[in-house]
Amino acid sequence: MSSARSFAPLPSFPSGEPSQSQVEQGDVSKALIPFSQQGAMGLQPAVSATHAPVVPFIPQQGQETSLTIPGYEDMIYVPPMYTKPRPIIPRYRAISGFVSFLLVCLMLCAGASYYAKTSGMLNTVSHFITGGNPPPTIHTNNYSLPDPPNKIDKGPAYNTIPSATTTLHLIQNTIAVQTDRVFHPGEVFALTYSVYPPGKTSGKVIIKWYSNNVLYQTIPSDTIKGGGSTSAYVKIAYSEQAEGSVELWWQDLSTNQTQLAQRLYFVVRN
Secondary structure (H helix, E strand, O other): OOOOOOOOOOOOOOOOOOOHHHHHHHHHHHHOOOHHHHHHHHHOOOOOOOOOOOOOOOOOOOOOOOOOOOOOOOOOOOOOOOOOOOOOOOHHHHHHHHHHHHHHHHHHHHHHHHHHHHHOHHHHHHHHHHOOOOOOEEOOOOOOOOOOOOOOEEOOOOOOOOEEEEEOOEEOOOEEOOOOOEEOOOOEEEEEEEEOOOOOOOEEEEEEEEEOOEEEEEEEOOOEOOOOOEEEEEEEEEOOOEEEEEEEEEEEOOOOEEEEEEEEEEEEOO
16 A cells, blocks of 8 residues: 655745746836936946945044045145345445445544644643653633743752743753744643752752642752753643742752742633
8 A cells, every 4th residue: 555645845945046927027117217317326336235235434633534546745835934034235335335334433533633633632642652650731701911021030050940931942952942932722742850959969940830820730850960060941721811920949969948940921822
């Protein structure tokens, strides 16, 4: 006895490849779509169901989003820096400015020299450099003055200093060519004298200058040894008008006694 076996139909599962009927249905459905939409659908990429979903890239703060171009290195941005422009001075202007500076210096030197000469400062500087004593300058009042008295006041020591005179003209710095008694302000004149010490006594000549009967300066000479004669001179200048006089005194070093030899008169006026 044979038994009849019945088999239930197996359920159908869709396979990975579409069947011919599905392909035909797809072609029919695609034929019903307009041509422009078919082209757009054909350009869409196929996405596999097994791929992970695409996450959009969000740039972080401070991170640059520019893409690097292949074949070019990254460029560094350098901010512009401002530098103060330096003025360009033409050569001819520089030369002319230097020449002008030299001319101004020469004019200043000439003016200073003229002032030093007229004020008597030049003589003072020259005496300072050479080591000599500059002639003293006497400041007096400005008024009209008469001629000086033509006389010589003699003292007890006149025989010791018998010769003395004021002059503007000297020979060999010791001999007076003539006697002068009228001088001008700022003019340098000289007093010459001869000394004959008594016996072998040594001494000094003390010269006292007066301006309007007021003692201005006292100038002692070097020690003069006895037994001979000595001639000497001194120079002086008055800056303003004055009635002047000069006294010559003899100082005996053995007794330290001082006696007047003689007094001379002169005037300084314009």
